[in-house]
Amino acid sequence: MKRFVDRLEGGYRVVRIRRMRRIVYAILALITIFFLAAVAAANGASLRPFYLPLDIVLGVALVMGLVWLFLSFVFRNLRIRYAARSSQKFLMAGNSIRRALILTVVAIIVGVLFVLPFFHSATEDHLSSEMTVTVFAGTERGVNLWNTDGLGLTETRQVTIYVLGSDVNVCFMEGDYDSGSPCPPSEWQLVDNVQPKSYVLRGDGLRIYSLVLNGTIGSSDVRILSESAISETILGVVPLTMLIIAVLNVVWIAILNPVKKKFAAVSIYSHEYVEKVKKDERFYGAKPAKTAPEPVTVPKTVPSVKAEIEAEIPPVKEVERPPPPPPVEEIPPPPELVTVPYLFDMAKDRVSTREFEQAVGFYDDILEREPDNVAALIGKGTALTPLDREDETIECMQRVLEADPKSKAALLWMAKIFDSRENWDEALKWYDRYLGIYHGDEKHWIKHGDVLVSLGRGDIAMESYRNALKINPHNRDAAQKLEKLKISVKDLMTRALSRSALGNYLGALEVFDRVLRIEPGNTKALLGKGVAYRRLNKINSAVECLNAVLEMDPENQAALLNKGGLLEGQERWQEALYCYNLLVKMNPKDDEAWVKKGDVHLNLGMRDEAFESYGEAIALDPENEDVLQRRMALEGELAEATEEKDAVERLSELKGVTKRRATLLYEAGFRTVEDLSEASTNKLKAIHGISRKTARMILESVRAEAEEFDKRLNEIPGVGPSLAKAILDAGYASVDQITSASPKELSEIKGISKKKAESIIDFLSQ
Numbered sequence: 039m040k041r042f043v044d045r046l047e048g049g050y051r052v053v054r055i056r057r058m059r060r061i062v063y064a065i066l067a068l069i070t071i072f073f074l075a076a077v078a079a080a081n082g083a084s085l086r087p088f089y090l091p092l093d094i095v096l097g098v099a100l101v102m103g104l105v106w107l108f109l110s111f112v113f114r115n116l117r118i119r120y121a122a123r124s125s126q127k128f129l130m131a132g133n134s135i136r137r138a139l140i141l142t143v144v145a146i147i148v149g150v151l152f153v154l155p156f157f158h159s160a161t162e163d164h165l166s167s168e169m170t171v172t173v174f175a176g177t178e179r180g181v182n183l184w185n186t187d188g189l190g191l192t193e194t195r196q197v198t199i200y201v202l203g204s205d206v207n208v209c210f211m212e213g214d215y216d217s218g219s220p221c222p223p224s225e226w227q228l229v230d231n232v233q234p235k236s237y238v239l240r241g242d243g244l245r246i247y248s249l250v251l252n253g254t255i256g257s258s259d260v261r262i263l264s265e266s267a268i269s270e271t272i273l274g275v276v277p278l279t280m281l282i283i284a285v286l287n288v289v290w291i292a293i294l295n296p297v298k299k300k301f302a303a304v305s306i307y308s309h310e311y312v313e314k315v316k317k318d319e320r321f322y323g324a325k326p327a328k329t330a331p332e333p334v335t336v337p338k339t340v341p342s343v344k345a346e347i348e349a350e351i352p353p354v355k356e357v358e359r360p361p362p363p364p365p366v367e368e369i370p371p372p373p374e375l376v377t378v379p380y381l382f383d384m385a386k387d388r389v390s391t392r393e394f395e396q397a398v399g400f401y402d403d404i405l406e407r408e409p410d411n412v413a414a415l416i417g418k419g420t421a422l423t424p425l426d427r428e429d430e431t432i433e434c435m436q437r438v439l440e441a442d443p444k445s446k447a448a449l450l451w452m453a454k455i456f457d458s459r460e461n462w463d464e465a466l467k468w469y470d471r472y473l474g475i476y477h478g479d480e481k482h483w484i485k486h487g488d489v490l491v492s493l494g495r496g497d498i499a500m501e502s503y504r505n506a507l508k509i510n511p512h513n514r515d516a517a518q519k520l521e522k523l524k525i526s527v528k529d530l531m532t533r534a535l536s537r538s539a540l541g542n543y544l545g546a547l548e549v550f551d552r553v554l555r556i557e558p559g560n561t562k563a564l565l566g567k568g569v570a571y572r573r574l575n576k577i578n579s580a581v582e583c584l585n586a587v588l589e590m591d592p593e594n595q596a597a598l599l600n601k602g603g604l605l606e607g608q609e610r611w612q613e614a615l616y617c618y619n620l621l622v623k624m625n626p627k628d629d630e631a632w633v634k635k636g637d638v639h640l641n642l643g644m645r646d647e648a649f650e651s652y653g654e655a656i657a658l659d660p661e662n663e664d665v666l667q668r669r670m671a672l673e674g675e676l677a678e679a680t681e682e683k684d685a686v687e688r689l690s691e692l693k694g695v696t697k698r699r700a701t702l703l704y705e706a707g708f709r710t711v712e713d714l715s716e717a718s719t720n721k722l723k724a725i726h727g728i729s730r731k732t733a734r735m736i737l738e739s740v741r742a743e744a745e746e747f748d749k750r751l752n753e754i755p756g757v758g759p760s761l762a763k764a765i766l767d768a769g770y771a772s773v774d775q776i777t778s779a780s781p782k783e784l785s786e787i788k789g790i791s792k793k794k795a796e797s798i799i800d801f802l803s804q
Contacts, residue, residue: 055120059113066109070102081190082243089244091190093269100279107283111290118297131298138287138294145287149280152273165192165266168532173206173253173260180215181249181262185239191272196265197249198236198536203258205230206251210237215248228254232569232596236539241270263532378404382413389421397421412438416447428455444475450482457485462493480509484516496523496556527556534566543570561587565597572604580604593624595631602634611642622654629658633665695736699728703736754801761789777803 077098081091118130151157173179186193199208208229209221229235239247251260267273385400401418404411419434432455438448453468469486473479487502500523506516534549547570553563568583581604587597602617615638621631636651652669656662686700695703706725708717722733757765765776768787776784777799784795 055113055116062109066106073098073102087244088188089190090188093190093271097271097275100275104279104282107286128298128301131294135291135294135298138291142284142287145280145284149277149284152277162265162267166264167266168261168263170259170261171251172257173251174257175253175255177253179251182215183247183249183264185241185245185247191269192266193241193269194239194264194266195241196236196238198234198263198265198539199229199249200234200261200263200535201229201231201258202261203231204253204255206253206258206260208235209250211248212245213248214246215250221250234535234539236536263536378407385417394421394424410441412441412445419451431455446476457489462489465489466493478509480506480513480516483509484519487519494555499523523556527553527560531562534563538566538570543573546570559590561591561594565594568597568600572600577604577608595621595625595628599631606638611638614638627658629655629662632658699732702726702728754798757798764789
C-alpha cells in the first residue's frame with residue numbers, strides 16, 4: 039500500500055527521484071568507504087603498532103560529506119518541485135530551511151572555535167607533557183618518543199631538553215632505542231644548564247624517536263618537554279570545511295525562502311493561511327466579534343422571532359455594585375514613637391526588601407538627629423552602593439573613618455569599592471590598612487593577594503597567600519592560588535627558554551618580564567633575559583641584567599661567564615679578565631673559563647699567561663682540538679720571541695750595538711755574530727738607523743770577538759783545529775754561547791763527548 043501512497047502524494051516522478059536517491063547514496067557510500075581505506079593505507083595505517091591516521095581520514099570524510107550535502111540539496115529541490123500539493127512544498131521548504139539554519143550555526147561555531155588563538159594555546163598547554171630523568175656520569179640512558187598518537191589526532195612537533203646540573207651529552211635520532219641501534223658519534227651534542235636544546239619531530243606518518251642521554255660529571259636531572267598540539271591537518275581542514283558548509287546552507291536558504299513565501303498563502307500549515315481563514319469564516323464555538331452585526335431588516339408582514347422572544351422574557355434589573363473601599367493610608371506613629379531605634383528598624387526593613395532609596399531616607403533622618411552616628415553612616419553607605427552612588431558611599435565611609443580610624447566595616451567597604459572599580463593601587467592601600475589592624479582575616483589576605491596579582495606583583499601575592507595558610511592551613515583557595523603562581527612561574531620559564539632556544543628572543547624577553555613581575559628576584563629569568571639581550575646585540579641591557587644577577591648571587595657562574603663574553607665583545611679586556619679570574623677561582627675545573635681567560639690574556643699581549651691558561655684547559659679537556667691548536671701556535675710564537683730576545687741580547691753585547699740597533703739588525707736578518715762576520719759595511723749601512731761609522735764599529739767588534747774566540751778555543755786542552763772548526767760550524771760564535779749551553783747540547787757536536795763538553799764549559803767559565 040505504501041508504494042501507492044507515494045504515487046498518490048507525488049506521482050511517479052517523486053517515486054523515481056526517491057529510487058534514484060537511494061542508488062546514488064549507496065554508490066557514494068561505497069566510494070567513501072573505498073577512499074577512506076585507501077587514504078588510511080597510503081598514510082601508514084597499521085595494526086602493530088596500532089596506527090590509524092584519523093586526521094587524514096577525517097579530512098577525506100569531510101570532503102565526501104560536502105558531496106553528500108550537495109546531493110541532498112539537489113534531491114530535496116527535485117522533491118519540492120514535483121510534490122503534488124502546495125502544502126507539501128511549503129512544509130518541505132520550511133523543514134529544509136530549519137535544518138540549514140541549524141547546520142549553519144553549528145558550522146560557524148565549530149569553525150570559529152578552531153581558528154581562535156585561545157583554542158590553539160589551550161590545546162597545546164593541555165596536550166604538552168614533560169618528564170624528568172636522572173643521568174649519571176658515564177651511564178647511557180635512552181627515552182623513546184612518538185611523534186603522534188595511535189589515532190593521528192595529535193602530534194608532537196618539538197622536544198626541548200633542559201639540563202639541571204652538570205653538562206650532558208645528548209643524541210637525538212630516529213628509531214627505537216631499545217632495539218640496540220647505536221647512536222652515530224657525529225650526532226652527539228653537549229648541552230649545558232644555560233641554553234636548552236630543541237629538536238623538531240617529523241609529522242609524516244607514525245615515527246619513533248630516541249633521545250639518548252649520557253652524563254659527564256656526577257649526576258644531572260634532565261627535564262624533557264614534549265610540545266604537542268592537535269594535528270595541523272585537522273586544524274586546517276575543519277575550519278575550511280565548516281566555512282564551505284555554512285556558505286552552502288546560506289545559499290540553500292536563499293533559494294528556498296522564495297519557494298516558502300510562494301506557497302505560504304495557499305498552504306493549510308502556514309500562518310498567513312490561518313489568519314486569512316479567521317478573517318473570512320466563523321468557526322463553531324468561536325467567540326463573536328466585538329462589533330455587533332448589522333440588524334437584518336424583516337418585512338412588517340412577517341413577525342420577528344426575536345421580538346416575540348424578548349416580549350416573553352421579563353426585563354432583568356441591573357444590580358448596583360458596591361463602591362470600592364477607600365485606599366488605606368499609612369498612619370504615621372506619633373512623634374514621640376519616631377525614635378532613632380525605630381528609624382534603624384525601618385531602614386533595615388527597606389534594605390531587606392531592596393527598597394534602597396527609602397532606606398537612604400531613613401538613614402538621613404537619623405543623621406539629621408545624630409550627624410556622627412557611625413552605624414547610620416555605614417548603613418547609608420551600604421544602601422547607596424546598589425544604587426550606583428559609590429562616590430557618596432566613599433564620603434560616608436570617610437566620615438566613619440574620621441570618627442573611628444579602625445572601623446572594620448568602613449575599611450573593607452573602601453577596599454571593595456576600589457577593587458570593583460579595578461583601581462588596584464587604591465584597593466591595595468585600603469587592604470594594607472585593614473590587614474595592618476586585622477591581620478587574622480584569612481579571607482581578605484586572599485583578596486590582598488588577588489589585587490597584587492592584578493598589579494603584576496606575584497612575588498608579594500605569594501606571601502599574602504602564605505599568610506592566609508598560616509591562619510588556616512586547610513584553606514584550599516589560598517593553597518590553590520599559591521600553587522598556581524608557582525606553576526605559572528615554572529611554565530613561563532619553560533616557555534621563555536623554549537622561545538630563546540628557537541631564536542625568538544623578543545618573545546622570550548616578553549615572557550621573562552612576566553616572570554620577573556611575579557618574582558623580581560628570579561635570577562634564572564634575569565640570566566635568560568641577559569642572554570636574550572646579548573643575542574639581540576643590546577649589550578648595555580644585557581650587562582645590566584647580568585649585574586642584577588650578580589648583585590643577588592655574586593657566585594653565579596653562568597652570569598660571570600656571560601658577562602665576561604659581553605665585555606670581551608666590547609674589548610674591555612681587564613674587566614673580562616676579572617670575571618674569568620673569579621670563575622676559575624670558584625670552579626678550577628671549568629675548562630671553558632680557562633679558555634676564555636687565555637683568549638683575554640692573548641688580546642692583552644700576555645702570551646706567557648695565555649699559554650698557561652690554555653694548558654689548564656687542555657689538562658681538563660685533552661680532546662679539545664681548537665684549544666690544542668691555539669696553544670701550539672702560541673708555543674711557536676713564544677719560542678720565536680725567546681729566540682729573538684736571546685739573539686738581541688747577544689748582539690747588544692757587541693761594541694757600538696745598543697738594544698735598539700740589535701733589534702734592527704735582528705729584523706734585517708743578522709741574528710747571530712756569525713751572520714755579522716759575513717756582512718759588509720754597505721749591507722749594514724743599508725739598515726735604517728745604522729750609519730757607516732756604526733757599521734764599521736760593529737764589524738770591527740765582531741772581528742775582534744771572533745779573534746778572541748778563536749784564541750780561547752785554541753787554548754782549550756784537547757781541542758785542536760778540526761774540533762774548533764766543528765764548534766764554529768755548529769753556530770757557536772762566542773764564549774758566552776758555549777758557557778750558557780748545557781753539556782748535552784754541546785755533546786751533540788761530532789767529536790765531543792759529554793765529559794769533554796763539561797771540561798770545555800768549565801775551562802771557558804774560569
